[in-house]
Amino acid sequence: MSYDFSTYFPLQAKRVHEACGPSAFSFAFALAGQQQASVLWVREAWLSDQINPVGFSQYINPHHLLLAKGKDQSEVLATAEDSLRSGAVGLTVIELTKPIGLTAGRRLQLAAETGKSTGLCVLPDGMGSNAAQTRWRCEPIFDAADSTLQRWEIIKNKSGTLTAWTVRWNAETRRIIVVSETGERPVPQGASR
Template sequence: MLKDGSGKRLAPAVGDAFALRPARVHEATGRGRRAFALFQAARHPGPLIWVLPAYLPELPMPWGLPKGVSARLHLLRPAGETDLLWCVEEALRAAPTGLVIAEPQQPLSLLAGRRLQLAAEAGRTTGLMLIRQDAGSNATETRWACEPQASPASDSTLHHWSLNKNKQGTLGHWVLNWDGASTAFHMVSETGERYQPAEPPL
């Protein structure tokens, strides 16, 4: 843990705040969890696997996905929860996948969570579970709560992402402007500070 002279904890550098630790399984919850998953998908190279139950009406819309994601995306639509977990484990265990995203509909047990972590370690693959409220397992590496936020400006799409659980680091929450088209994003300071003066000095 980094500490400055006064012993206060320093927030991690902004650039890699959203980098998921590799070869681990993470969780995201909240209304903006799919946006968070796509944000991560755009930042992970290699084939992407998205496991979602066949009865779920929501489908990823390829025209709205970040650039280059839809060509790499493989959609698995298993019929039941057991098949879903099996698919996730198998995909995590396989080496070539870049990121495995899954939407389990039932609470993840500690057993299931631990098995997924072991599979992710074996295959050196990162996993991201999009869980419902309070349906996560304790074995997760990090848990993110993601909510879209109304933005004052018409051309910004604000997201409020908070890191609620972190096994090997600090917690935190960020408001950022990400338009859902590329990997680029802008941090929005909570207090509204500007990084440069409003008008250039004459």
Template sequence: MTTELLTRRTHRTPTRPDLTVLGELTLPLARLHEICGPARHTLAMLIAAATQGPVFWITPAWTTDALNPDGMVALTQPNRFTFLAPRRAEDLLWTLEEALRSGLVPLAIAELPEPPGMTAVRRLHLAAETGAAEGHGAPLGLILTPGDGGAPGIETRWHMAQAHTPGAPGWALTRRRARTLPPKDWHLAGRPGRWRLTPSTLTEA
């Protein structure tokens, strides 16, 4: 029984759709994904722009940084966002879990001070699957973690950092972990509606 419970097989069914954000940037729905790197907020905005409906953005009440709607509007619609600010660290994951379990919010994002452990990640996967089973749609869960991230058991992990050149904004995007795909690097450039995602020349063949 213990062996069966700890199996590493993905819970994702073959028929579950993916959210296509841009080119090869795809995220299986009803699962939890991790975004890290200095441009993680920008990547979260791009993912939000690829979804429809409300977005829950969960951030610690004690944080000194807040999203600027004037900056968000260049990437997505700020009026789709509901901002939640739990006062206790343990309530960050609880709020994300409840949002995913309801199945009523297509995208729920939590900014975390550190990567969660395996037990918490499993609970969030199960919550997203429960939300999908309720028939309201398959919710997508994102956690934004500092540094290089490192949450165990997540479906995918993405890292994004600025790679601007004079007059040409750009970003370096890396898929660091995926259950069924290898790591890969891209260069992201352009602007909303005209994004270009091209494989990095540093990516090994």
């Protein structure tokens, strides 16, 4: 069964979604590139790896991205809630390092509904909250011809079924392109169907 990619991406507005997997960052940047308004990226200050604006400038103009650094996860969540509730930014990306409870997840959902903006939690594998609207696992795929190929898979969906797509990034047009005949492609060894 093939589901239309465009019904799920860009993500449903006024909700908070989740992304995990090795390519979760590029998923977040690809989503940010679709936004008209600014994007706020919230993360903890102690994280040693950083996002590189020169690298993600192929997805989104770095001037449209603001970075907020919280001391710990509770500050990050409070900042994200403020940002979602104000509706001043189109997308709030929240980098999580610890699992969040149902209360925190639900608060984010309510804030997103009030502010009419979208939220995306980027989290390590297996740390999702039940309150999320959809959860995506994103993995890069090796391909001899193309070095942007990825597999995006919905692993949790509150209102719909679970599907997977193989996509690639077109840097010239700044668009996600869904690659057809997924059945004939090799699936990475670690990926679960």
